[in-house]
Amino acid sequence: AAGLCPARALLARPGAALRALCGSVRGLAAGPEMHFGFQTVTEAERREKIYQVFESVAKKYDVMNDSMTLGIHRVWKDILVRKMNPSPGTLLLDVAGGTGDIAFRFINYVRSVRERQLQRKLRHHQNLSWQEIAESYQEDKSKSLGDSQVVVCDINKEMLKVGKQKAQHLGYTEGLSWVLGNAEELPFDDDKFDVYTIAFGIRNVTRIDLALQEAYRVLKPGGRFLCLEFSHVSNPLLSSLYDLYSFQVIPVLGEVIAGDWKSYQYLVESIRRFPPQEELKAMIEDAGFLKVDYQNLNSGIVAIHSGFKL
């Protein structure tokens, strides 16, 4: 940060002297105190505020993601699904899956794996009669996904609505379910899913420990937990540039594109508040997951954490 001193005048907000006079306001709010970006709020207030943020950004969510990350968020999500490497027949739960990015990628991946499987099967079937080959097409047609399924769960109705519209628009009809639910209290039974993903969602959960416990609960033994989230950049030069971009450019993009400065200010603040890689790893282990590890993408701007229920 020292290197930013000459540029400080350009970046400093007016009235810095007032800062010294400001204390924290501990109101009569009941309940434990938590952070909402850099504000201090109660747990209930935080949930409400976050709900409102996503309600207001839902329609412009995808456009904003592309603008803020210059399209790189697509690569991050591709890497997540490739790391998952799902085989046909996998049952995926995508929590905070809102607009469906992970779900659609999952379906595409499984479909292409299935196609390759079918091609391989065909080559082995060359000694069958032409009638038997034609019959085998019929049964395979109904299984283009091979029984794979993805359940998209989100707490926010607006985000789910946008996701469903997108699915219809892009032609995703089978293997998809949309469920309204809270990551801290999932409406699913124990030991149900093969894979649990949460992409850019866990940061907005009020009680991360509960969400991790729920993830553990609904996964089958042998199931995998995958979390894609903004994390901490240790390289100081990159970190300064990243901060500059985050705090100076992103809220402006929010105002210009979505007409909503405050939600994107919240976004960049919530990223700074989120636990860094090692701490999140410890939290995941606390929930009971084993073989927990993480992979940094773009020097830690984003990290994928993975764990298994064994």
Place this chain on the structure above:
Amino acid sequence: GRTCVSRSEPRARDGHSEEEEEEEEAEEGCYQLYPGHIPTSPLQKALLAAGSAVMALYDPYRHDMVAVLGETTGCLALPNLRDKMKHHPEGYRILQERPRIRLSTLDMTRLRGLPDGTLGREYVRFLEDNKVSPDTRMPPKFVDDEELAYVIQRYREVHDMMHTLLGMPTNMLGEVVVKWFEAVQTGLPMCVLGAAFGPIHLSARKLQVLATELIPWAIRSGLNASCILNVYYEQRWEQSVESLREEIGIFPPP
């Protein structure tokens, strides 16, 4: 009001983020000068000005972008306007009393009952003909001075008066004419840009009328007229539009 950030936040992540709180973002909630105020750094204002200009051109229905452009580029023109108001008896009163033109403060039935040709009657007619309401004006967000925020707010609310006094409807053509008038009157860069680039969306025929008759008239009136923010419109509903035009110095519309 918004809560301020506590430096001794028990849940603060690590030294890294706390340091940042102190440097840049901690001020966020701390000096909101007026409700809706968002403090911004000079770099952010520059980015906002550029972004809103592009967006306003790209999508003319983004009135919020026009508003943001006005706020971020008005740093010279707004103090100028404020001083003009301060040095004029009526303008000074407006600055002290801070009247707001809103449906809740206007007595629409009384105004509608006034004789034709009066400011009140014609203003209501303008609102009804064009199906607009004074309540749709954006409150300022990025002006870092509370008094200047009121000045720009007043300018926005008086805009409809301009339409009435100039006799211009709210279609693209009418808006451009009013912008030319306002550009000369206020010197706000947003008005200048709007006046210069607004005609882009107009047909050739309209452009001709604009260039030959309307713009020269708007400029002459703007130059001749006294500062439009120095008129206490709310106290002049009974005055006839013609006499008010003469008083201010606006020439009759072509």
